Amino acid sequence: MADASWLTEFPDMSRRELLAIRKSLDGAYRDFSREYGDTIETLFDPLLSFLVWFENLLIQTPWWIILVVITAIVHLATRSWKLSTGVVVSMLLIGYFGMWEDTMRTLSIITVCTLMSIALGIPIGILMSRSDRAQSIVTPLLDVMQTMPAFVYLIPVVMLLGIGKIPGVIAVVIYAIPPVIRLTNLGIRLVSKEILEAATAYGATPSQRLFGVQLPLAMPTIMAGINQTIMMALAMVVIASMIGVKGLGQPVLKSITNQYFTLGLMNGLAIVALAIMFDRVSQSYAKRTQRHLEGQDHG
Amino acid sequence: MANQENTLIEIEGLYQIFGPQADKVLPKVQAGASKDEVLAETGHTVGLQDINLSIEKGEIFVIMGLSGSGKSTLIRHFNRLIDPTAGKIKVNGHDIMQLPMKELTEFRRHKMSMVFQHFGLLPHRTVVENVGYGLSIKGLKKAEWEDKAKSWLETVGLAGYEEQYPSQLSGGQQQRVGLARALCTDAEILLMDEAFSALDPLIRYDMQSQLIELQENLHKTIIFITHDLDEALRLGDRIAVLKDGKLVQVGKPVDIILNPADDYVRAFAKDVNRARALFVKNVMTAETPICEAEADLATLIEQYGIAYRVVSEGEFEACCECTSAGQGHWYKVPSLKRGQLLQEILPTMLGSKLALPVIDKQQQLCGFLNHQELAKMLQLPSQLEAA
Ligand SMILES: Nc1ncnc2c1ncn2[C@@H]1O[C@H](COP(=O)(O)OP(=O)(O)OP(=O)(O)O)[C@@H](O)[C@H]1O
Ligand SMILES: [Mg+2]
Numbered sequence: 308m309a310d311a312s313w314l315t316e317f318p319d320m321s322r323r324e325l326l327a328i329r330k331s332l333d334g335a336y337r338d339f340s341r342e343y344g345d346t347i348e349t350l351f352d353p354l355l356s357f358l359v360w361f362e363n364l365l366i367q368t369p370w371w372i373i374l375v376v377i378t379a380i381v382h383l384a385t386r387s388w389k390l391s392t393g394v395v396v397s398m399l400l401i402g403y404f405g406m407w408e409d410t411m412r413t414l415s416i417i418t419v420c421t422l423m424s425i426a427l428g429i430p431i432g433i434l435m436s437r438s439d440r441a442q443s444i445v446t447p448l449l450d451v452m453q454t455m456p457a458f459v460y461l462i463p464v465v466m467l468l469g470i471g472k473i474p475g476v477i478a479v480v481i482y483a484i485p486p487v488i489r490l491t492n493l494g495i496r497l498v499s500k501e502i503l504e505a506a507t508a509y510g511a512t513p514s515q516r517l518f519g520v521q522l523p524l525a526m527p528t529i530m531a532g533i534n535q536t537i538m539m540a541l542a543m544v545v546i547a548s549m550i551g552v553k554g555l556g557q558p559v560l561k562s563i564t565n566q567y568f569t570l571g572l573m574n575g576l577a578i579v580a581l582a583i584m585f586d587r588v589s590q591s592y593a594k595r596t597q598r599h600l601e602g603q604d605h606g
Numbered sequence: 607m608a609n610q611e612n613t614l615i616e617i618e619g620l621y622q623i624f625g626p627q628a629d630k631v632l633p634k635v636q637a638g639a640s641k642d643e644v645l646a647e648t649g650h651t652v653g654l655q656d657i658n659l660s661i662e663k664g665e666i667f668v669i670m671g672l673s674g675s676g677k678s679t680l681i682r683h684f685n686r687l688i689d690p691t692a693g694k695i696k697v698n699g700h701d702i703m704q705l706p707m708k709e710l711t712e713f714r715r716h717k718m719s720m721v722f723q724h725f726g727l728l729p730h731r732t733v734v735e736n737v738g739y740g741l742s743i744k745g746l747k748k749a750e751w752e753d754k755a756k757s758w759l760e761t762v763g764l765a766g767y768e769e770q771y772p773s774q775l776s777g778g779q780q781q782r783v784g785l786a787r788a789l790c791t792d793a794e795i796l797l798m799d800e801a802f803s804a805l806d807p808l809i810r811y812d813m814q815s816q817l818i819e820l821q822e823n824l825h826k827t828i829i830f831i832t833h834d835l836d837e838a839l840r841l842g843d844r845i846a847v848l849k850d851g852k853l854v855q856v857g858k859p860v861d862i863i864l865n866p867a868d869d870y871v872r873a874f875a876k877d878v879n880r881a882r883a884l885f886v887k888n889v890m891t892a893e894t895p896i897c898e899a900e901a902d903l904a905t906l907i908e909q910y911g912i913a914y915r916v917v918s919e920g921e922f923e924a925c926c927e928c929t930s931a932g933q934g935h936w937y938k939v940p941s942l943k944r945g946q947l948l949q950e951i952l953p954t955m956l957g958s959k960l961a962l963p964v965i966d967k968q969q970q971l972c973g974f975l976n977h978q979e980l981a982k983m984l985q986l987p988s989q990l991e992a993a
Binding site for chain 2: 498523598
């Protein structure tokens, strides 16, 4: 008689085979990264030097100039004295508690990650909105990116590029890009068919339709996506600090290992302050540029 | 009457089937399966079947039909917003199905403009920017189209609303913006999908009058969709009636009323106010009983019941009784014009005992109208059935 143990125990693969699979996959990837790691790293060199330059710029410029510039940008974007004052006060507090430099570092990496997410995400979203095929391929990928624990995709990135800013940026972008892609796609798909037909009927070319109708009308949705992307990038700050991204995340990491509650709380609050600033400013900018929507509530 | 030289748009054997496998369903539809059968068997919606039309330069061609009969679907083929499952669409003799993308864009920019059933205004552009949209998309600068856009806005009665956004206007106002946008491009062909249906009766009547006036000056070719027969009769040079994606009748307004092709058309025509839809020329007897010699008078009266003689240009005297010698009493009578609506001549008719003379544009007698014919014409079909 055959051994009936498969009834009680899962008939799994033997340990030895599993080990062999893991070994050969790991080995193959290691060989790949040894072979091409350097080449790929040089591809990212321009990005790295930009990152370093931008970070140095933020840190080395006297704090009051930075403060004036940030406030000016905020005010230009929102035209709201209340928001601008709020920003000034929180930045002053951050500086007073000695977190200015870390905040600048975080600010620089978040800005770069957000810009990259937008630069990559919006075109991908547009592509998705144009073809159902593309949508059916990209959507599951995005699902994986959003649910896969960040640590898991940190491993290959670190194996390939080592520890530092670039792997950090890649990890943050992977984590933060899905909302902007999804909502760009959604926003464009939701544009009323008749409005698009009207543009076509008057002889709009595909690019006139995209830039003149679809993107402007999808903008509120896209802005919501960008907003979420920024929030998610900020949330990744602590995890990214594990692979050598300097900034507000590192003190938090340090306080976890050493049980410094106050240090952790202060840096955590600084991250929250940054998040709120980004959120309110991007939202009120979006609202200000969507003036045509005002009449719709009672229209 | 479909004279080749004047034909602007021709549609031949047009089929539109909605669904993933339209091509496979097509033979079944061509074999004559009905819309309901096709839907039940294959899940495909038949939008249009076997449409053949020719539209002449300068006419107002009205497409009528109940909701869901395929009017909007049909009008979307004229500028290829939808591609047909089968069939040809020719404009000026060129098959527009063959146009490559670039030429199609040029064609849409210069040849046709369209008013949409649900307006289709761009919500992020102001009213004046919407009106100038067709021109701005051709690459014209704002300074070049702004004055024109403003003057069209004024024509449709929306001066002062230039800087508003569409969402700040009422439905009827938005529809007028859509109309101004269509007129602003100077396209030769105007596609109007229920362009007046969101307007209140007063403005609607007003816009109809404006369209008629405009047409007299600009001589565009207008394809106008409506489900209101009164509107169709008022505007249309010819009317096409659609039912379940099939053309059931194409003809002049009178034909639709007086010779409906089937019960569907008859139902449409049933309650129309004929006094406002029919003209004197539709009802008159096209004979000219002019009495030139007294000897003829008796025969004329016997034959037509009436005889006329010319007093001066466009003015007549009538006589309806005489002795065999040709002695009769002549009464001075008012004359009617061929192109007058029955409604306009009713008071004159009621005030006269005699049949009245009808004159044409050259003031010549071209027929006469008697009370019995008029009464018969004004009777609604429903009353006839009851009688
Ligand atoms: N994109 C589409 N996909 C599937 N079916 C469609 C589509 N567009 C129209 N139809 C079908 O075609 C038929 C005709 O629709 P259409 O919009 O042309 O009607 P209509 O005569 O304009 O009606 P209304 O007076 O309500 O505007 C309907 O049965 C509709 O379900
Ligand atoms: Mg319709």
